Amino acid sequence: METKIINKQDLAKLIDGLISAGARTVAPVKVGQMHLFQEVRSPAEAVFDYFLARRSPKEFLFPQTEPIFSYTRQKDSVKIHPVDMAFPRTVVFGLRPCDAAGPGILDALFAWDYEDKFWFNRREQTAFVSMTCAQADHACFCSSVGLSPDAADTGADLHLTLLDDGQRYFVEAPTGKGKKLVSEFPSLFKPATDSDAAARGSAGEKAKGLITRKLDLSNVKQWLGSHFTDELWERLSAKCIGCGACAFECPTCHCFDFQDEATPEGGVRCKNWDSCCIDNFTLHASGHNPRNIQHKRYRQRIMHKFKYYIDKFGKTLCTGCGRCSRQCPVTLDIAEVLENIAAKAASGS
Amino acid sequence: MSEYDNISNEIRELAAKLLARGEVDVVIGYKPTALPGRTQPAFAYKPEDAREFVFNPLCVSGLPLYLTKAKPEISAKDRIAIVAKGCDVKNIVALQRENQIRREKIKVIGVVCKGVVGKYGRCDGKTEPKPEDLDEKCRYCDVNTPRDYDYLIGEKIESSPQSKEKEFEEINRIEKLSPRERWKFWEEHFKRCIKCYACSKVCPLCYCNRCIVDKTMPRWIDPSSHARGNLAWNIIRAQHLAGRCTGCGECERSCPMDIPLMLLNKKLERESEELFGYRSGYNPHDPIPLAVFREEDDDEFVR
Amino acid sequence: MNSNGNQNIYQPKLIRVIDKIQETPDVFTFKWRFVDEKENEAFDFKVGQFGEFTVFGEGESTFDICNSPTQKEYNEFCCRVVGKVTKALSKVEPGETLGFRGPYGGSFPVDKYKGSNMLFISGGIALPPVRCVIDYCLAKRSDYAGLTILYGARTVDDLVYKYMLKDWGSRPDVKLVTTVDPGGETPDWKGEVGFVPAILEKMNPSRENTYVVLIGPPIMIKISMQVLGKLGFDPGRIYTSLENKMKCGVGKCGRCNVGNVYVCKDGPVFTYSEILALPQEDI
Numbered sequence: 023m024e025t026k027i028i029n030k031q032d033l034a035k036l037i038d039g040l041i042s043a044g045a046r047t048v049a050p051v052k053v054g055q056m057h058l059f060q061e062v063r064s065p066a067e068a069v070f071d072y073f074l075a076r077r078s079p080k081e082f083l084f085p086q087t088e089p090i091f092s093y094t095r096q097k098d099s100v101k102i103h104p105v106d107m108a109f110p111r112t113v114v115f116g117l118r119p120c121d122a123a124g125p126g127i128l129d130a131l132f133a134w135d136y137e138d139k140f141w142f143n144r145r146e147q148t149a150f151v152s153m154t155c156a157q158a159d160h161a162c163f164c165s166s167v168g169l170s171p172d173a174a175d176t177g178a179d180l181h182l183t184l185l186d187d188g189q190r191y192f193v194e195a196p197t198g199k200g201k202k203l204v205s206e207f208p209s210l211f212k213p214a215t216d217s218d219a220a221a222r223g224s225a226g227e228k229a230k231g232l233i234t235r236k237l238d239l240s241n242v243k244q245w246l247g248s249h250f251t252d253e254l255w256e257r258l259s260a261k262c263i264g265c266g267a268c269a270f271e272c273p274t275c276h277c278f279d280f281q282d283e284a285t286p287e288g289g290v291r292c293k294n295w296d297s298c299c300i301d302n303f304t305l306h307a308s309g310h311n312p313r314n315i316q317h318k319r320y321r322q323r324i325m326h327k328f329k330y331y332i333d334k335f336g337k338t339l340c341t342g343c344g345r346c347s348r349q350c351p352v353t354l355d356i357a358e359v360l361e362n363i364a365a366k367a368a369s370g371s
Numbered sequence: 372m373s374e375y376d377n378i379s380n381e382i383r384e385l386a387a388k389l390l391a392r393g394e395v396d397v398v399i400g401y402k403p404t405a406l407p408g409r410t411q412p413a414f415a416y417k418p419e420d421a422r423e424f425v426f427n428p429l430c431v432s433g434l435p436l437y438l439t440k441a442k443p444e445i446s447a448k449d450r451i452a453i454v455a456k457g458c459d460v461k462n463i464v465a466l467q468r469e470n471q472i473r474r475e476k477i478k479v480i481g482v483v484c485k486g487v488v489g490k491y492g493r494c495d496g497k498t499e500p501k502p503e504d505l506d507e508k509c510r511y512c513d514v515n516t517p518r519d520y521d522y523l524i525g526e527k528i529e530s531s532p533q534s535k536e537k538e539f540e541e542i543n544r545i546e547k548l549s550p551r552e553r554w555k556f557w558e559e560h561f562k563r564c565i566k567c568y569a570c571s572k573v574c575p576l577c578y579c580n581r582c583i584v585d586k587t588m589p590r591w592i593d594p595s596s597h598a599r600g601n602l603a604w605n606i607i608r609a610q611h612l613a614g615r616c617t618g619c620g621e622c623e624r625s626c627p628m629d630i631p632l633m634l635l636n637k638k639l640e641r642e643s644e645e646l647f648g649y650r651s652g653y654n655p656h657d658p659i660p661l662a663v664f665r666e667e668d669d670d671e672f673v674r
Numbered sequence: 675m676n677s678n679g680n681q682n683i684y685q686p687k688l689i690r691v692i693d694k695i696q697e698t699p700d701v702f703t704f705k706w707r708f709v710d711e712k713e714n715e716a717f718d719f720k721v722g723q724f725g726e727f728t729v730f731g732e733g734e735s736t737f738d739i740c741n742s743p744t745q746k747e748y749n750e751f752c753c754r755v756v757g758k759v760t761k762a763l764s765k766v767e768p769g770e771t772l773g774f775r776g777p778y779g780g781s782f783p784v785d786k787y788k789g790s791n792m793l794f795i796s797g798g799i800a801l802p803p804v805r806c807v808i809d810y811c812l813a814k815r816s817d818y819a820g821l822t823i824l825y826g827a828r829t830v831d832d833l834v835y836k837y838m839l840k841d842w843g844s845r846p847d848v849k850l851v852t853t854v855d856p857g858g859e860t861p862d863w864k865g866e867v868g869f870v871p872a873i874l875e876k877m878n879p880s881r882e883n884t885y886v887v888l889i890g891p892p893i894m895i896k897i898s899m900q901v902l903g904k905l906g907f908d909p910g911r912i913y914t915s916l917e918n919k920m921k922c923g924v925g926k927c928g929r930c931n932v933g934n935v936y937v938c939k940d941g942p943v944f945t946y947s948e949i950l951a952l953p954q955e956d957i
């Protein structure tokens with residue numbers, strides 16, 4: 023892997039350079055008490071000394087509301103107006119390794135047989151610059167799903183680790199896109215020495231030490247396969263109120279809905295985020311709802327993420343970012359659910 | 372043992388007793404979670420389940436929503452006991468006022484509360500939060516001792532009168548802004564809304580079986596999360612709670628996008644009080660201002 | 675492998691309604707062709723596939739293409755009025771433009787059925803998705819052995835495709851049994867009276883060299899399955915089509931996911947043994 027050093031001032035210059043080059047440049051920005059990924063107009067807006075953005079960066083590939091076409095209508099004829107599927111070059115800075123892992127997990131879904139070009143055209147245009155974590159909390163469990171707070175190769179194009187001196191970032195370029203970014207601004211990236219590499223190693227160890235939540239998921243999938251009905255579901259998820267908070271913050275939830283917004287003369291169809299935990303997700307027009315009670319909806323969340331998606335696409339649909347647990351209005355902690363499942367699986371019940 | 376340990380013990384004992392004697396089918400309370408600074412709702416069906424119950428300043432979330440919509444399988448059960456702080460009791464009273472519950476079937480385990488921790492406050496859960504860590508609603512609380520209960524846990528305390536000036540400081544400030552500035556203020560906030568509906572799902576008084584956002588024939592609110600759709604949603608949600616909202620703050624606390632929904636709610640609360648002398652959650656028999664009609668009502672706005 | 679190049683998979687093509695038939699008080703058949711003639715020539719689909727149909731201004735809904743692909747001049751779908759889009763459809767008249775995406779989903783293995791007896795069992799509005807298979811077998815009649823159709827509805831009024839039933843009933847090479855629920859008959863009703871599973875039991879069909887296509891309301895399927903089980907039918911030779919709620923139809927939106935399948939792409943056609951492997955509560 024290509025490695026480099028970039029110092030803080032040069033990182034600011036990199037952001038500046040991209041903005042001047044016309045790229046949509048995105049970074050964590052402080053909004054009230056939280057951080058959100060937003061387009062920045064100057065490097066000063068970007069905040070890298072932060073924990074995790076409230077919303078995952080998935081919205082830069084898969085926005086919450088996306089017009090998919092519009093149309094105009096006369097009595098007997100309709101004209102469809104396609105939307106522009108060419109997207110601006112985008113560079114997202116400062117995401118965490120868990121967030122960087124999200125898109126790679128979802129590629130398989132957006133590609134099987136039919137390619138969602140909204141996703142892939144954006145994906146081609148977007149580079150991710152991740153950073154080693156400086157904070158974690160007890161909702162984080164990335165290392166239990168095969169990731170790590172310092173991993174460079176979870177999906178980012180460049181990965182930065184702040185070294186001990188607090189001034190210089192160790193740069194890793196795991197992808198071609200990342201290498202290109204480095205070569206586009208050669209003066210900003212300095213060679214990395216062996217001692218820099220060693221410092222990066224120890225910074226990484228320190229980051230790993232931040233993770234306090236360790237789950238043993240080895241038997242979870244198997245247990246899920248044979249426990250679609252189990253007392254656990256009611257017991258653990260009865261309190262779920264069926265909002266969209268968990269799925270909408272999640273870097274890997276992909277469910278969406280189509281909605282037409284129209285007048286008699288024409289309209290637009292939008293693709294909007296949706297969630298399996300919301301009661302009308304599976305509500306048929308007839309009134310029949312297979313998931314007619316909340317714990318069945320939450321069960322789908324766990325089943326889909328830790329069993330079905332793995333069987334189908336070979337990857338766990340979760341990065342362990344902990345957003346869903348943190349933002350859940352009733353503290354339905356996904357790690358707690360997984361711990362309970364793991365315990366049941368281990369005890370053979 | 373701390374004050375909260377005592378309260379927790381009393382709740383456990385009472386809950387276990389009610390369940391053991393078969394006086395109730397379920398007790399709704401709080402239990403710990405692995406996440407620091409939090410607790411979670413819990414349901415006890417058997418006396419031994421009650422062992423998990425706790426009460427402390429981390430017991431922020433309101434439980435009355437489990438009396439109605441959030442848990443139809445529980446609310447179908449006839450006899451429920453529920454742990455309730457003063458503000459939660461206000462929601463129970465409001466639900467009773469709106470004929471959503473049968474009060475006589477519910478045993479309210481009222482808990483004297485000195486305030487819970489704010490969304491960004493710090494508290495270890497062992498002692499009461501420092502003033503700066505208190506939840507906003509607790510600063511102006513006048514129901515530290517619940518106004519209605521079947522059992523009361525904790526020593527009764529008097530709520531100290533609070534300055535309305537301070538409570539409505541931010542609202543007064545916003546009211547003085549020009550319409551354009553005010554518009555900008557809300558636009559900045561609403562543009563973050565992700566239409567997750569946590570604010571409505573968590574509200575005990577948002578109990579409609581089919582929310583207006585789900586109605587498609589006709590479609591009242593654009594479901595997409597764009598400026599128009601977000602604005603319509605946030606305004607309609609607040610309007611539908613006008614004169615009914617008890618100020619429990621659950622919507623704002625639950626909003627993952629930190630939208631200051633309480634500014635809207637409290638503005639409407641004040642209107643309702645000033646215009647109709649009505650405060651929701653205090654009396655189960657007062658007529659609801661927006662649900663009564665009087666001959667002498669001003670109807671000039673009807674054209 | 676992707677099959678859509680740089681196409682927007684969510685954008686429909688325009689189709690025109692060329693005819694509309696009211697089947698029952700709340701069921702309508704629509705015959706349609708693509709507005710763009712080139713599309714009509716290029717269009718092909720397999721028996722049992724579905725489409726996503728747009729009523730512009732209202733939304734999109736999933737309906738089976740219920741004719742056989744051997745019928746080339748136009749295609750058909752048949753819908754029951756239940757909600758927003760279907761209500762709007764009920765007001766659509768010939769000449770109006772709709773949108774279409776598809777064909778999507780898997781199909782009935784009609785080649786595998788060759789040489790076998792076919793038993794079709796259907797109830798209510800579920801005849802259209804069975805009809806595509808029936809029509810196909812009739813179009814290739816010599817490829818198949820006996821064809822038996824059992825179709826029931828709540829009342830005589832609720833029977834769809836009455837004109838087709840007449841035609842099938844008059845064919846010597848088709849055995850047609852129609853039934854209505856007790857109380858649903860009219861004075862001149864000549865068919866059976868009784869629920870589909872009961873009539874099925876009475877018919878006592880042979881499982882020898884037989885494939886079954888069974889589509890209907892969940893309760894009808896469930897009890898018919900019990901009867902078929904009693905008669906010794908192998909669930910692996912019984913085919914059905916699931917109607918989970920759908921949106922995208924192309925395996926992206928997650929809505930139709932049940933167990934390890936995305937019904938829109940892995941189904942909607944399944945054998946009953948495949949269905950039994952899915953979490954039953956979610957269907």
Ligand SMILES: Cc1cc2nc3c(=O)[nH]c(=O)nc-3n(C[C@H](O)[C@H](O)[C@H](O)COP(=O)(O)OP(=O)(O)OC[C@H]3O[C@@H](n4cnc5c(N)ncnc54)[C@H](O)[C@@H]3O)c2cc1C
Pocket residue numbers: 305306307308587724733734735736737738739740751752753754755756757758759760761799802803916917918919920921942
């Ligand atoms: C594979 C498949 C084939 C189908 N074939 C037929 C058919 O041939 N004839 C027929 O009458 N019906 C069929 N259905 C059911 C039909 O799709 C729904 O009845 C219809 O979508 C209801 O739409 P609505 O807008 O009137 O209802 P609303 O309640 O207003 O629903 C809004 C939207 O939700 C979705 N939706 C609601 N219910 C269903 C449902 N049961 N299945 C799928 N999506 C739903 C649709 O996108 C719909 O537009 C089929 C469903 C599937 C999945």
Ligand code: SF4
Pocket residue numbers: 268271272273274275327339340341342343344345346347356
């Ligand atoms: S399920 Fe929860 S922990 Fe997992 S990726 Fe989604 S938000 Fe993060």
Ligand code: SF4
Pocket residue numbers: 269274275276277296297298299322323324326327928931
């Ligand atoms: S967890 Fe639910 S909302 Fe998220 S991707 Fe899976 S089915 Fe969709």
Ligand code: SF4
Pocket residue numbers: 261262263264265266267268269299300320346349350351352353354
């Ligand atoms: S788990 Fe929590 S965030 Fe997710 S739907 Fe349930 S209540 Fe909402």
Ligand code: SF4
Pocket residue numbers: 570573574575576577612615616617618619620621622623636
């Ligand atoms: S609107 Fe908000 S503050 Fe008012 S009762 Fe509902 S959740 Fe509580």
Ligand code: SF4
Pocket residue numbers: 563564565566567568569570571605622625626627628629630
């Ligand atoms: S909780 Fe907040 S983000 Fe969610 S719908 Fe309500 S206002 Fe919008």
Ligand code: FES
Pocket residue numbers: 919920921922923924925926927928929930931936937938939
């Ligand atoms: S309908 Fe969207 S995934 Fe099946």
